[in-house]
Amino acid sequence: MNPSLTLATAGRVLHQLRRDRRTIALLLVVPCVLLGLVAWMFNATPQVIDRIGPVLVGFFPLLVMFIVTSVATLRERTGGTLERLMTMPIGKGDFVVGYAVAFAIVSLVQAVVVVAWAIWVGGMDVTGPLWLMFVVAVLNAVLGCALGLAASALARTEFQAVQMMPAFLLPQLLLCGFIMPRDQLPQVLEWLSRVLPLTYAVDAMQKIAVGGGWEQTRGAIGVLAAFIVGAVALGTTTLRRRTP
Amino acid sequence: MCRRARRFTIHHVGNSTVAPAISIKGLRVVRGKNLVIPGLDLQVPAGQVVGLLGPSGSGKTTLMRAIVGAQVVEGGSVEVLGRPAGTAELRRRVGYTTQAPSVYLDLSVAENLRYSAALLGVGEDRVQATLVDVGLAGFDKRLVGTLSGGELSRTSLAVALLGNPELLVLDEPTVGLDPVLRRDLWELFGRLRDAGTSLLVSSHVMEEAVRCDRLILMRAGGILADGTLAELLARTGAPDAEGAFLHLVDEANAAARGDAA
Numbered sequence: 001m002n003p004s005l006t007l008a009t010a011g012r013v014l015h016q017l018r019r020d021r022r023t024i025a026l027l028l029v030v031p032c033v034l035l036g037l038v039a040w041m042f043n044a045t046p047q048v049i050d051r052i053g054p055v056l057v058g059f060f061p062l063l064v065m066f067i068v069t070s071v072a073t074l075r076e077r078t079g080g081t082l083e084r085l086m087t088m089p090i091g092k093g094d095f096v097v098g099y100a101v102a103f104a105i106v107s108l109v110q111a112v113v114v115v116a117w118a119i120w121v122g123g124m125d126v127t128g129p130l131w132l133m134f135v136v137a138v139l140n141a142v143l144g145c146a147l148g149l150a151a152s153a154l155a156r157t158e159f160q161a162v163q164m165m166p167a168f169l170l171p172q173l174l175l176c177g178f179i180m181p182r183d184q185l186p187q188v189l190e191w192l193s194r195v196l197p198l199t200y201a202v203d204a205m206q207k208i209a210v211g212g213g214w215e216q217t218r219g220a221i222g223v224l225a226a227f228i229v230g231a232v233a234l235g236t237t238t239l240r241r242r243t244p
Numbered sequence: 245m246c247r248r249a250r251r252f253t254i255h256h257v258g259n260s261t262v263a264p265a266i267s268i269k270g271l272r273v274v275r276g277k278n279l280v281i282p283g284l285d286l287q288v289p290a291g292q293v294v295g296l297l298g299p300s301g302s303g304k305t306t307l308m309r310a311i312v313g314a315q316v317v318e319g320g321s322v323e324v325l326g327r328p329a330g331t332a333e334l335r336r337r338v339g340y341t342t343q344a345p346s347v348y349l350d351l352s353v354a355e356n357l358r359y360s361a362a363l364l365g366v367g368e369d370r371v372q373a374t375l376v377d378v379g380l381a382g383f384d385k386r387l388v389g390t391l392s393g394g395e396l397s398r399t400s401l402a403v404a405l406l407g408n409p410e411l412l413v414l415d416e417p418t419v420g421l422d423p424v425l426r427r428d429l430w431e432l433f434g435r436l437r438d439a440g441t442s443l444l445v446s447s448h449v450m451e452e453a454v455r456c457d458r459l460i461l462m463r464a465g466g467i468l469a470d471g472t473l474a475e476l477l478a479r480t481g482a483p484d485a486e487g488a489f490l491h492l493v494d495e496a497n498a499a500a501r502g503d504a505a
Contacts, residue, residue: 008362016350019387080346084403087312089335090363241330242316244275 001093009098023068027110031060032117039122046123053124054205055178057114061107061141063169069099069148070161092239096232100145107141108134128208136204139224143197146231153238172198197227263326265290265411265442266311270320273306280306281465288444293437295456296446303465304446305343308413312340325410339404343415345396349389353380353399356388364407374402379428394421411442418447430455453485461489468492
């Protein structure tokens with residue numbers, strides 16, 4: 001790997017994204033609309049937004065980056081651009097990390113917009129440090145990006161790539177402690193929830209919301225970082241210089 | 245006469261003193277359940293424009309993918325510029341265009357080229373020079389998705405030329421171009437050859453044979469013929485490349501029937 005090639009790739013991905021107004025709207029507007037909807041639904045019980053808000057702030061980057069990356073890299077696989085890139089002097093790691101860096105930057109913007117919206121418009125209370133919330137959001141985006149890249153290897157069309165999303169992400173959302181506290185889950189599902197990365201992201205977000213700082217969340221953030229390393233490695237192994 | 249004599253000289257030099265650009269022995273490729281290339285031997289001389297001709301489905305793309313190291317191969321050896329195909333060092337020395345233009349439609353022409361230039365470690369001067377070479381000067385800011393088919397394939401060609409590679413492997417670079425652009429591109433290939441580049445250019449249009457220093461005719465994953473156009477015409481008595489191809493196919497079929505009987 002070579003930092004200048006990684007950054008060139010990240011810059012290229014950002015250039016592509018800049019032209020794609022609809023995706024930018026998907027990244028920034030849709031999460032705000034959904035959060036606004038939740039805040040409105042539970043207008044009478046404001047403590048609900050305090051519980052749901054942080055979970056959504058953690059989940060959006062994972063969801064959106066998964067979809068965007070799986071479709072974008074599938075397009076590279078089927079369009080011939082990846083085939084030629086793999087015959088050029090770029091490392092596979094440069095490609096994967098380049099994508100991750102680009103979407104980490106985008107997700108930081110997303111996290112700032114969404115958190116600001118949730119706090120000032122939705123009335124969400126965050127007692128812990130905001131910067132830590134941004135850190136977790138960005139980590140989730142990078143994770144979504146690497147998982148999306150790996151998932152794109154299993155799909156043949158963009159339609160199939162989008163269909164991977166429920167398979168990869170919905171089980172995580174169901175078991176992460178958002179719908180039912182994890183300690184009330186059946187034992188087997190509780191064990192299962194421990195091997196899913198979103199569990200740790202939500203855990204960290206919920207702790208930050210009620211006043212937790214680095215001390216309380218570093219364990220969950222460490223696990224999340226380990227998942228990212230694994231997902232990037234997985235994404236990298238799905239790239240092949242030679243294809244059948 | 246003069247052209248023929250010059251060709252003969254280059255041919256001679258290519259085969260006797262200069263190492264071949266590509267050397268393939270016993271190449272076997274299986275794609276899915278199909279044996280696409282059952283066992284192929286080939287030498288491509290350096291410093292020439294070599295045309296890889298044959299109908300679609302004859303294995304041209306698979307052979308080119310094997311040469312640039314993008315194809316999983318079952319067996320055999322492929323050496324490119326004296327190194328095994330796909331070696332890291334070759335990624336700077338070999339330029340490649342796929343059949344579908346492998347460029348980003350949502351970037352401008354210049355953004356596409358600058359990204360590849362960054363990967364190859366070449367500067368803005370090469371970007372501009374290459375745009376002139378492929379006849380796209382002034383197209384810098386055009387979004388690739390809005391280009392015509394011919395402009396698109398020339399953008400893709402420009403990416404392959406950026407790093408001044410020693411070997412160019414071009415998969416159907418002239419498909420869908422009007423006659424003027426086709427002539428311009430073949431003239432560009434000639435200039436690159438004169439500057440010392442080796443080129444392997446595929447086409448399914450037999451008329452393009454006259455533009456090549458040397459021809460490789462492919463059919464059903466094998467080499468039907470390999471030589472200069474003059475040699476092919478002399479051997480088959482055909483008036484043009486298409487006639488020579490048909491003659492050789494008939495000959496091969498007759499031989500196969502003879503074997504079976």
